[in-house]
Amino acid sequence: MDLRIPSSTTPLSGAGLARRAAAPQFDTKDVGFSGALKGALQSVSAAQNKASGMQREVQxxxxxxxxxxxMVAIQKAQIGFQATLHVRNRMVxxxxDIMNMQV
Structure with missing residues (x-):
């Protein structure tokens, strides 16, 4: 599950390198929903860590x-976190709904 929004244009020259570096690395044994969810959460965590590190360096x-x-890194981390929060809310x-179904 990749939460990043694909872009047809490259607004920043280094954005492609950062996107490839932050992409989750999947093991072949972690295929499926749990592996995709784990990779997406790791990607969001990496984006948040990168943004906080850059913020510290600017300060x-x-x-x-x-x-x-x-600022771009902070916004990307915020969007990723919001998307993760929406996915969590939908899963809950x-x-x-499944638990309330009558059998």
């Missing part, structure tokens, strides 16, 4: 990290 006035790239609702 320490590191000239190698730009404010624009940091589906579980509740």
């Amino acid at each position: 320490m006035e590191n000239p190698a990290v730009s404010l624009e790239e940091t 609702q589906a579980y509740t």
Whole structure:
């Protein structure tokens, strides 16, 4: 399950490299829903860690990290977290619906 939104244009030159580096690495034994969910959660966690690291570097006035790239990373992490939250809410609702079914 990939929560990233595909883009037909490349707004930043380094965005493709960052996207490939943050992509989840799946084991061949973790195929299926649980493996996809685990990979998506790891991807969201990596995006959040990257954004917080970049934010820390901007606050320490590191000239190698730009404010624009940091803001984009923060927004990507926020969108990923929101998508994960929606998936979790849908899964809980589906579980509740199944448990309330009469057999």
